Amino acid sequence: MSEIVVTHVPHKRSIPFGQEAVGALSIIALGAIGYFLYPDDLAFLTRLIGIAFLVLSLDLVTGYCGVATLGHAAQFGVGAYAAGIACVRGITDPVALLAVGVFAGTIMGLISGALITRFRGLPQLVLSIAVGQLVAALANKLSWLTGGSDGLSGITPGKVFGIFNFDMYSRTAFLFSLGVLVIVFVLLQRFVRSPFGLMCRGIKDDDLRARMIGVSIYPRLVVMYGVAGAVAGIGGALTAISTGVVGLDSVSFERSAEVLVMLVLGGAGHLWGALAGTVIFMIFEHIVAAANPFHWMTLVGLLLILIVVFAPRGLIEPVLSLASRFKRKGEAA
């Protein structure tokens, strides 16, 4: 995976903010398809968007920085619990709740980043798992605050911007989540092409060389973890707002492993890969897991093995190479 070539060298840009506009419009178009074709499944689609934030967040640390982590649900869960607790204690404005989620996620991201990115290899993996499990244990034991194994319920957020009420068909929740996703996605597209984002990519490709040209690696990775925590916190807060409950599953080990599968399925190191992986995985899970959870586990395992063996860069890679070939042909003509 280390031979990823950065293709977007600053070439002449024809339309300013072209990529961002394409990204935003594509997500809106996909959202519109979901909204009009599957009006009965909006609750599921809203949940999907919430998870998409977590996968994007994982992409920032795993795809762009090469950190192997199995405890990423901690950031998501902390954001969700923070928003849920704030809502139960009286802050009902959805936008304010999002801010609470972002804040909590960032703090959690910085803490876990400081612990996890210090080492590489086995210690890193074990630390990431231990941090995730520590948060899960806390969420379970502090039941006066989090509801423990019963989950935190009774989250009833107010109207969005004081106008749109959350309805039982999740229309408002879906549109609200989609809007936040578009904004965050556009910001992230800018962020990963910023000098900071490119340097993180350099660290991932060859950390020794990065150190040789005078980059201090550790602080950068911690900051990146903070950003990832913020993104995951948004996802957690959105999920808490739209479903009205926060359970222990939002911090569980299984959640961390699942999002890693989604990311790799789509393609780590691409924001589109993260989104594509989430959509494909969640829709398959929605259909298959309902039938038999053990068949689902067998399938996921098989899928993961096949991806690692045959397509280690994820399903997005053939699409991207096709696109670049198409582009080159267009330039040659």
Add this chain to the structure above:
Amino acid sequence: MRTIFSIMTDAVAYGMVLFIISIGLSIMMGLMRVVNLAHGAFAMIGGYLASYAIRDLHVHYSVAILMAVIGTIIVSIPFEILLYRRIYRKSDPLIQVLMTIGITFFIIGIVNFIFGPSLKSIPLPQTLSGPLDIGFRMLPTHRIFVIACGVVTALALWLLIEKTEFGIKLRASVDHSGMADALGIRTEIIYAVTFALAIGLGAFGGVVGAEILPIEPFYALRYMVTFLVVVSVGGAGSILGALSASLLLGLADTTGKYLAPEFGDFFFYLSVIVIVFLFPHGLFGRSHA
């Protein structure tokens, strides 16, 4: 006094089970540098096979252990040839994590499809099920048996690695696999034998420790973290490290469960974070640059 004594017995027995299962993982990580998250899954296969052998084929406990170990090794051979060989020593940890998690999920799904999703008991024979009088106190015979198994495993491994020709080759491959290869040691055979040994130890531990870590559908996921932590705290590839880490963690966990059941997990993971952060290569490990 009575409490302390029963805590100690349980802690040592639990630690020994952890040791028997984790030492295979530790050797694999020391030699092949594979973060094998599927190790618990192979221990689970061993447990299921032993349960099937005793309850449906009505064989004796010792025969069942043998069948479980050999059966698990046979099951693991295709995984070694097709998958594990690709990730020995070279890949980045992410690829290893993904592949071995995939294998874990796959095994959980298949095993539960074949044997059914329920808790599997491994009935003990008469000689192991009762209490044993050791002069001044009665102890459960099974605990003594587990502790004896752990001690024998540790001694046998020490002999194998320090005193035999295979051990010399193995240590040479650990230290510098390329040079060992150049000197005529068939490292791929060493890898394959070590893999079989590691899986066999895992299956053995899974069967013997079934009273303490019950065999259930999500065994592989539930204890994956624990085994990994033992290896990480002890240091990859070190018998002494794995033994002391197992006993330490067994003691911490058991004491926590007896004295403060509310916060057992919390203190367990907190101590793991502190230890790994202070000793990233484990208490007895060496750094593999």
